[in-house]
Amino acid sequence: MTIANIPVEDMTEEQAREELARLAREIAEHDRLYHAEDRPAISDAEYDTLRRRNLAVEQAFPHLIREDSPSRRVGAPVSEKFEKVRHKVPMLSLDNAFSDEDVIEFVARIRRYLKLAPDAPIDMTAEPKIDGLSLSLRYEAGRLVSAATRGDGQVGENVTANARAVADIPNVLAGAPPEIIEVRGEVYMTHRDFLALNARQEAEGKQTYVNPRNTAAGSLRQLDPAMTAARPLKFFAYAWGEVSEMPAQTQMGMVEALKSYGFRTNELMRHCETARELLAHYKAIEEQRATLSYDIDGVVYKVDDLALQQRLGFVSRSPRWAIAHKFPAEKASTILRGIDIQVGRTGALTPVARLEPVTVGGVVVTNATLHNAEEIERLGIKIGDTVTVQRAGDVIPQILGYVPERRPKDAQEFTFPTVCPCELKTPVVREGTAGGGEGVVRRCSGEFACPFQRIEHLRHFVSRRAFEIEGLGEKQIEFFFHDPDLPVKSPADIFTLARRDGENLKKLKDKDGWGDVSAANLFAAIEARRTIPLDRMIYGLGIRHVGDRTAMTLARAYGSWQDFHDAALAVAAGDSAAREEMDALEDIGDAVIDAVANYFAEAHNRGLVEKLAAQVNVEDAERPVMDSPVAGKTIVFTGALERMSRDEAKDMAERLGAKVAGSVSKKTDLVVAGPGAGSKLKKAAELGVEVIDEDAWFARVGGQD
Ligand SMILES: NC(=O)c1ccc[n+]([C@@H]2O[C@H](COP(=O)([O-])OP(=O)(O)OC[C@H]3O[C@@H](n4cnc5c(N)ncnc54)[C@H](O)[C@@H]3O)[C@@H](O)[C@H]2O)c1
Numbered sequence: 001m002t003i004a005n006i007p008v009e010d011m012t013e014e015q016a017r018e019e020l021a022r023l024a025r026e027i028a029e030h031d032r033l034y035h036a037e038d039r040p041a042i043s044d045a046e047y048d049t050l051r052r053r054n055l056a057v058e059q060a061f062p063h064l065i066r067e068d069s070p071s072r073r074v075g076a077p078v079s080e081k082f083e084k085v086r087h088k089v090p091m092l093s094l095d096n097a098f099s100d101e102d103v104i105e106f107v108a109r110i111r112r113y114l115k116l117a118p119d120a121p122i123d124m125t126a127e128p129k130i131d132g133l134s135l136s137l138r139y140e141a142g143r144l145v146s147a148a149t150r151g152d153g154q155v156g157e158n159v160t161a162n163a164r165a166v167a168d169i170p171n172v173l174a175g176a177p178p179e180i181i182e183v184r185g186e187v188y189m190t191h192r193d194f195l196a197l198n199a200r201q202e203a204e205g206k207q208t209y210v211n212p213r214n215t216a217a218g219s220l221r222q223l224d225p226a227m228t229a230a231r232p233l234k235f236f237a238y239a240w241g242e243v244s245e246m247p248a249q250t251q252m253g254m255v256e257a258l259k260s261y262g263f264r265t266n267e268l269m270r271h272c273e274t275a276r277e278l279l280a281h282y283k284a285i286e287e288q289r290a291t292l293s294y295d296i297d298g299v300v301y302k303v304d305d306l307a308l309q310q311r312l313g314f315v316s317r318s319p320r321w322a323i324a325h326k327f328p329a330e331k332a333s334t335i336l337r338g339i340d341i342q343v344g345r346t347g348a349l350t351p352v353a354r355l356e357p358v359t360v361g362g363v364v365v366t367n368a369t370l371h372n373a374e375e376i377e378r379l380g381i382k383i384g385d386t387v388t389v390q391r392a393g394d395v396i397p398q399i400l401g402y403v404p405e406r407r408p409k410d411a412q413e414f415t416f417p418t419v420c421p422c423e424l425k426t427p428v429v430r431e432g433t434a435g436g437g438e439g440v441v442r443r444c445s446g447e448f449a450c451p452f453q454r455i456e457h458l459r460h461f462v463s464r465r466a467f468e469i470e471g472l473g474e475k476q477i478e479f480f481f482h483d484p485d486l487p488v489k490s491p492a493d494i495f496t497l498a499r500r501d502g503e504n505l506k507k508l509k510d511k512d513g514w515g516d517v518s519a520a521n522l523f524a525a526i527e528a529r530r531t532i533p534l535d536r537m538i539y540g541l542g543i544r545h546v547g548d549r550t551a552m553t554l555a556r557a558y559g560s561w562q563d564f565h566d567a568a569l570a571v572a573a574g575d576s577a578a579r580e581e582m583d584a585l586e587d588i589g590d591a592v593i594d595a596v597a598n599y600f601a602e603a604h605n606r607g608l609v610e611k612l613a614a615q616v617n618v619e620d621a622e623r624p625v626m627d628s629p630v631a632g633k634t635i636v637f638t639g640a641l642e643r644m645s646r647d648e649a650k651d652m653a654e655r656l657g658a659k660v661a662g663s664v665s666k667k668t669d670l671v672v673a674g675p676g677a678g679s680k681l682k683k684a685a686e687l688g689v690e691v692i693d694e695d696a697w698f699a700r701v702g703g704q705d
């Protein structure tokens with residue numbers, strides 16, 4: 001066990017001393033990378049974890065607190081590149097809250113300190129914590145005279161010329177500002193500007209930034225102000241330093257004053273009186289977070305009354321009257337333990353990163369998709385690397401990159417397998433692209449003989465738009481697939497289940513999770529699907545590129561299972577007449593035809609299909625009525641239809657041999673308009689297309705349907 005893993009309560013004094021030294025060293029190094037170089041090596045959450053551990057050790061061993069303790073310092077020493085500015089009023093940090101309890105305790109502490117009753121309301125403010133870098137702007141007689149970064153809190157970097165280049169920062173104040181005022185706030189960059197800038201940097205072969213915060217910091221801290229001017233930086237004002245004559249007596253009032261001087265202030269700032277109100281506003285801001293155009297990393301709560309702020313004062317590096325309630329991290333770093341290959345229903349091999357579990361945005365993440373071999377190459381990751389993981393909304397976690405400094409000597413390069421991980425060890429093939437080149441998708445050529453594809457195929461077979469057997473979902477399919485007594489290895493096996501179980505269905509009823517009722521219900525549901533519409537049958541086969549719409553088109557065109565099956569076999573055998581016939585169908589092209597041909601060219605698949613067809617009765621599809629009054633016409637439905645739903649209308653028209661389009665064009669033959677029809681009606685009039693109402697539609701096709 002290394003020192004970093006020893007719980008604080010088990011530490012000896014010697015270990016505590018050693019651990020405090022390690023933390024001071026590490027935190028100082030991360031501060032330097034983050035503040036002075038604008039290129040952090042770890043996530044903010046990990047950094048916060050280091051700080052919290054430091055605090056915990058210090059609380060347990062207060063006599064060991066170091067002279068250079070991180071809990072006494074702010075930021076990092078200024079860079080030699082810049083002239084130094086000593087702040088008249090120090091620029092401090094903020095204490096952090098990570099949970100609701102922390103916030104409740106923050107409010108309780110203030111009450112205790114001010115000797116207020118435990119339930120006394122306190123005027124407070126809650127506002128977003130902008131993830132940028134803080135800047136202090138000194139105005140004398142309304143004119144900007146100097147601008148400084150926070151630096152180590154006492155001494156900052158002189159970036160006056162750069163600040164003048166930021167459009168949001170007025171050179172001359174509006175309204176009636178005090179003679180001297182230092183306006184403080186956050187310099188940041190919007191998401192859109194960040195992405196555009198990074199794209200430009202990349203195009204020019206220059207260094208790209210990892211996030212908007214570092215970009216903003218790197219952009220402001222340029223030696224050449226022209227460089228800063230070329231970067232779209234923004235500024236929110238929320239605090240102040242030296243002020244010759246206070247324009248207000250509250251936090252809220254001060255922010256309003258700053259606004260009146262021409263600064264942008266944050267609209268999400270609210271007045272609150274209790275911990276509960278603070279937490280409610282935190283939730284509200286958190287919910288809006290994803291829709292904001294800029295990054296925030298928490299909500300800052302402050303005591304509103306400036307006289308009370310004064311009484312509360314400071315503790316070493318932060319005020320007692322404010323706290324930053326941080327959001328759970330949405331990015332974190334962890335170790336890439338391995339890369340697994342997953343095989344999908346269609347045999348596509350997808351590399352998946354196996355990760356040391358890590359919490360990202362409040363959710364434990366253990367793996368992340370890597371999409372394909374090219375993505376692994378692009379990221380440059382090796383097994384053993386420390387990688388950065390991101391979760392955005394409910395999107396699958398993604399790997400953003402790795403930390404070169406943390407690459408172990410024995411990190412292993414990943415080589416993409418050339419055979420499927422299934423026991424068949426069938427070769428992996430690369431699918432061609434539409435453009436004729438090699439695609440990024442690699443597939444197992446084993447098709448349904450490949451056990452991976454088999455189970456995925458079965459899942460597809462019972463899915464909603466295919467056979468949709470009630471009580472036979474993914475979980476049950478998985479169960480039967482592995483069950484030794486009643487195995488289901490192919491679709492046909494589903495329909496022999498009851499027979500194989502014998503008359504009283506004893507085998508299934510005796511199994512865990514099944515009872516008399518559920519077993520009987522399942523067999524009834526399977527029986528009910530023994531008769532199946534042709535389009536569901538075709539879709540259920542899981543032929544690549546044949547979705548439910550395509551399956552419907554094929555079903556309507558061929559009409560019966562026999563005719564479809566014959567055509568598919570003929571296409572697979574290279575019969576050009578059969579191919580042409582299929583090619584003539586609406587919306588069916590080479591991709592679908594090739595997929596049908598490949599599918600039926602594979603002996604495994606032919607066997608599987610025959611076995612299935614022997615078990616089920618496939619209903620003929622209703623063929624389009626080719627002599628209907630609308631056969632061959634292109635129809636647009638618009639407005640509110642009252643006698644049929646939009647889907648029913650489409651279905652009906654198609655059964656009558658018409659084509660249904662979504663917009664009116666020169667090719668449109670007929671528009672059926674209900675009440676409320678708008679632009680499509682206008683377009684039809686312009687183009688001279690015939691327009692009828694719903695009743696006229698039924699009159700025209702009446703008797704046909
Ligand atoms: N990843 C790393 O290696 C690394 C290293 C150092 C710091 N950090 C990040 O910086 C934080 C510590 O930095 P810190 O000492 O500046 O503390 P802090 O960022 O937690 O809080 C203080 C800062 O918040 C900013 N802020 C934004 N909106 C504000 C508002 N509305 N009102 C008041 N202040 C507002 C100000 O710039 C202020 O200086 C860490 O928690 C971490 O997120 C990361």
Ligand SMILES: [Zn+2]
Nearest residue numbers: 420422444450
């Ligand atoms: Zn395989």
